[in-house]
Amino acid sequence: MSSIQEDDDLVFRKIASLIEPLNEKGVKLTRDTDLIADLEIDSVAVLDVVMDIEDSYDISIPVNTISEIKTIGELVDAIHAIKKEQS
Amino acid sequence: MSLFDKFQTTATQYKALREGIGRDPFGVSMDEMKGPTRAMVNGKEIVLAGTNNYLGLTYDDRAIAAAKDAIDQSGTGTTGSRFANGTYAAHRQLEIDLAAFLGFKHCMVFSTGYQANLGAISALAAPPEDVILLDADCHACIYDGAQLSGAEIIRFRHNDPESLDKRLGRLGDKVKGKLVCFEGMYSMFGDIAPVKELIDVAHKHGAYALLDEAHSFGVFGDNGRGVCEAEGVLDDVDFYTGTFSKSLASIGGFVASNHPELEYLRFSSRPYMFTASPSPANVATASAALARLKSDPSMRENLWQNAKRVHAAFTQLGFDLCAPESPVIAARLEGREQAFMAWNFLMENGVYVNLAIPPGTPNATSILRLSVSAAHTNEDLDAIINAYTALSEMLSAQAA
Numbered sequence: 183m184s185s186i187q188e189d190d191d192l193v194f195r196k197i198a199s200l201i202e203p204l205n206e207k208g209v210k211l212t213r214d215t216d217l218i219a220d221l222e223i224d225s226v227a228v229l230d231v232v233m234d235i236e237d238s239y240d241i242s243i244p245v246n247t248i249s250e251i252k253t254i255g256e257l258v259d260a261i262h263a264i265k266k267e268q269s
Numbered sequence: 270m271s272l273f274d275k276f277q278t279t280a281t282q283y284k285a286l287r288e289g290i291g292r293d294p295f296g297v298s299m300d301e302m303k304g305p306t307r308a309m310v311n312g313k314e315i316v317l318a319g320t321n322n323y324l325g326l327t328y329d330d331r332a333i334a335a336a337k338d339a340i341d342q343s344g345t346g347t348t349g350s351r352f353a354n355g356t357y358a359a360h361r362q363l364e365i366d367l368a369a370f371l372g373f374k375h376c377m378v379f380s381t382g383y384q385a386n387l388g389a390i391s392a393l394a395a396p397p398e399d400v401i402l403l404d405a406d407c408h409a410c411i412y413d414g415a416q417l418s419g420a421e422i423i424r425f426r427h428n429d430p431e432s433l434d435k436r437l438g439r440l441g442d443k444v445k446g447k448l449v450c451f452e453g454m455y456s457m458f459g460d461i462a463p464v465k466e467l468i469d470v471a472h473k474h475g476a477y478a479l480l481d482e483a484h485s486f487g488v489f490g491d492n493g494r495g496v497c498e499a500e501g502v503l504d505d506v507d508f509y510t511g512t513f514s515k516s517l518a519s520i521g522g523f524v525a526s527n528h529p530e531l532e533y534l535r536f537s538s539r540p541y542m543f544t545a546s547p548s549p550a551n552v553a554t555a556s557a558a559l560a561r562l563k564s565d566p567s568m569r570e571n572l573w574q575n576a577k578r579v580h581a582a583f584t585q586l587g588f589d590l591c592a593p594e595s596p597v598i599a600a601r602l603e604g605r606e607q608a609f610m611a612w613n614f615l616m617e618n619g620v621y622v623n624l625a626i627p628p629g630t631p632n633a634t635s636i637l638r639l640s641v642s643a644a645h646t647n648e649d650l651d652a653i654i655n656a657y658t659a660l661s662e663m664l665s666a667q668a669a
Binding site: 222224225226227229230233236237240241242243244245246268 | 278405412421435439440441631632
């Protein structure tokens with residue numbers, strides 16, 4: 183397993199652990215899970231989860247970026263891109 | 270695929286809740302107003318406790334006379350924008366009076382409070398080099414102004430200077446202008462911002478502080494200049510925004526500042542340039558209410574006395590209140606269904622409050638939001654407290 187793949191899994195698991203408390207329908211979380219359509223989390227709750235992610239990774243994820251993100255996988259990718267840019 | 274698909278989930282939920290209680294919390298019609306604190310709704314007189322009429326000035330004699338005079342002298346509408354044919358002497362005079370009252374050098378009047386924030390924020394910050402940082406619980410108009418600017422937007426944790434500090438510290442060297450936005454008193458929970466700490470953090474990082482005192486203007490501070498006056502930091506605010514539609518009982522909004530560049534917004538702020546200016550009657554009412562606010566501190570004293578009485582009564586009843594004493598008193602309920610039911614129960618007991626549910630509320634809470642007015646009489650407050658007492662009994666009976 184490459185280090186990027188490993189890191190990817192870690193970030194995915196981190197996000198999944200932050201989202202799980204909001205996963206009232208018990209949906210199985212995958213990279214393709216749509217935050218709003220599948221989990222029925224409201225847009226403000228998504229922003230709040232992102233704030234937890236920001237503090238976990240010490241990065242800032244602009245609201246402008248979040249509004250373009252639909253799935254958990256896209257969120258993982260955005261975090262990688264921002265970590266790279268801000269490091 | 271239709272344009273309307275995206276509304277379906279919310280529409281279905283909302284319809285079920287509305288039909289469940291047989292009334293629409295977001296479409297209540299005040300059929301006849303009976304004064305600042307009473308209205309007829311469906312043939313029944315209701316005590317209004319969800320109005321933002323903090324100083325109770327909606328029926329002020331002098332404001333009403335001034336509005337009538339303004340219509341006689343200047344007509345019903347301006348039919349134009351501030352930028353084109355819509356600036357009248359009264360608009361300028363109100364700007365001068367507001368600036369003088371707050372102690373700022375410059376002031377711009379907008380057509381609504383929403384547009385004041387929309388217009389200021391969207392014009393001040395621009396992509397790609399400016400960044401807007403906003404408190405997570407900021408009002409929709411601050412979010413919308415930020416979106417309209419096109420600049421990068423970063424949220425910081427509500428009322429948390431350390432969270433702001435971290436986010437400002439993470440910004441790279443590429444960033445030029447930084448605008449930090451927050452409010453004095455937050456409209457939903459009635460909680461107060463640590464304005465001094467937030468301004469200090471903003472300035473430490475070379476950022477400008479924009480403070481929205483929409484709900485706190487006229488309410489906080491020895492002279493009613495807002496939370497920043499109460500905290501002794503009014504002079505440190507870069508951009509002070511406010512509204513005429515709450516304490517001043519009119520419609521309109523403003524931005525005040527000591528930065529002479531504020532005047533540039535007159536030819537760069539689209540929500541200022543491309544909308545009709547406030548009508549003569551609205552301007553006259555706001556001016557008269559401001560004059561009363563300056564000369565009569567008793568309204569603020571009544572307001573706080575009323576707020577303290579209601580807050581203490583609700584605390585004693587065991588309601589889970591969202592903030593310490595302030596004129597906005599919000600009680601947390603268990604969820605949407607209970608909140609709808611409780612709201613309807615209060616209506617049936619003759620009291621109108623605001624129902625607020627996610628995503629319009631912080632932390633996905635469902636609340637009943639009540640705003641106290643200086644014009645509430647003891648009888649009004651008795652009615653409110655009695656209705657909440659009955660509600661609390663009903664909720665405990667259900668829980669048992």
